[in-house]
Amino acid sequence: MRNPGVASGAWGWARSVVLGLALALVCGGCSIKRFAVNKVGDALSGGGTTFARDDDPELVRAAVPFSLKLMESLLAESPRHKGLLFATASGFTQFAYAFVQQDADELEDRDLAAAEAMRTRARRLYLRARDYGLRGLDVAHRGFSAALEQRPLEAVRRAQRRDVPLLYWTAVSWAAAISLSKDDPHRIAEIPQMEALMDRALLLDESFDRGAIHAFLITYEMARQGGEGDPKERSRRHFERAMELSQGRLAGPLVSLAEAVSVSEQNHVEFQALLERALAVDPDASADDRLVNLVMQRRARWLLSKKDDLFLIPDRSGTP
Numbered sequence: 001m002r003n004p005g006v007a008s009g010a011w012g013w014a015r016s017v018v019l020g021l022a023l024a025l026v027c028g029g030c031s032i033k034r035f036a037v038n039k040v041g042d043a044l045s046g047g048g049t050t051f052a053r054d055d056d057p058e059l060v061r062a063a064v065p066f067s068l069k070l071m072e073s074l075l076a077e078s079p080r081h082k083g084l085l086f087a088t089a090s091g092f093t094q095f096a097y098a099f100v101q102q103d104a105d106e107l108e109d110r111d112l113a114a115a116e117a118m119r120t121r122a123r124r125l126y127l128r129a130r131d132y133g134l135r136g137l138d139v140a141h142r143g144f145s146a147a148l149e150q151r152p153l154e155a156v157r158r159a160q161r162r163d164v165p166l167l168y169w170t171a172v173s174w175a176a177a178i179s180l181s182k183d184d185p186h187r188i189a190e191i192p193q194m195e196a197l198m199d200r201a202l203l204l205d206e207s208f209d210r211g212a213i214h215a216f217l218i219t220y221e222m223a224r225q226g227g228e229g230d231p232k233e234r235s236r237r238h239f240e241r242a243m244e245l246s247q248g249r250l251a252g253p254l255v256s257l258a259e260a261v262s263v264s265e266q267n268h269v270e271f272q273a274l275l276e277r278a279l280a281v282d283p284d285a286s287a288d289d290r291l292v293n294l295v296m297q298r299r300a301r302w303l304l305s306k307k308d309d310l311f312l313i314p315d316r317s318g319t320p
Helices: 005-027 030-045 057-076 082-107 112-140 143-152 152-158 161-179 191-204 208-220 232-248 253-261 270-278 287-305
Strands: none
Touching: 057 082, 057 287, 082 112, 082 270, 082 287, 112 143, 112 161, 143 152, 143 191, 143 287, 152 191, 161 191, 161 208, 191 208, 208 232, 208 253, 232 253, 253 270, 253 287
16 A cells, blocks of 8 residues: 555645646736745755656656646746756756656667757756756855856865755756867867866765765766776775665666676676675665666666677687
8 A cells, every 4th residue: 555645745746836827827926926936846846756666657758847847947037046047957867767768878879869969958957967967956046156157176165064965956966967078179278167067065974865875876987087996996985885775775876887887897796796786685675765766776787688799709619
């Protein structure tokens, strides 16, 4: 039986949205309209678990664009709503990865041109998410984004622990856009700004979202320029901490280590073992992680299907 608290919470969210929209439509006074819009914004920005708990990624794929466009419409009326800015930044990032970039990766072998078009779309979505994140940081700290552009390390010192969610999602979306823009010198030149955001988030709250920052850094340390020591060792340290903080309930760190480090080391045995562990994670064991685990298990299966392309495994059959 479904947790009744979850069901009642979802109903309360829907009721708040409907009531708020009705007020926004009928009220002529700007202050009352803004109040109604902000109430709807509060409900939407706090309703992420509705999607996170879903067991049908395709249903979420179809539903999320409407939710994101609704949040953008509300931001047009209340442009400094920090909760909406955070929800829109994180929402566009997750949608772009799960339902655009992953689709492009899977399509590439069959239709390279279509895959590249989808990656272009993913990059635009990531940049849209990045911009909402920067707007949220500007609301929290006036002039933050301008200072970040000029003096990244100095600018991020203004951020506090309460800013970590915005720091994280702004950096993740920015990093994703950069990863799809390797031929764009302007985008590559923005790496110091992105790194400053993520490193500040790690310093302020390394346990954020049960190790989300460490999970990101499993992959990123392999590309970081100027890091101390062996990048593979740094990645593995972040992996161990991510697994500890998530109590092993997330498939993501396992997939990230397999894709970023095992492939680099051409360790096909470890690659196989990590992805099998990821597929063994029970999506229903942690309801709030159900959707993200299903998405990462989809990637694990795709990576396993690409094993022969990713590894130069010697022929042990004895055939010349």
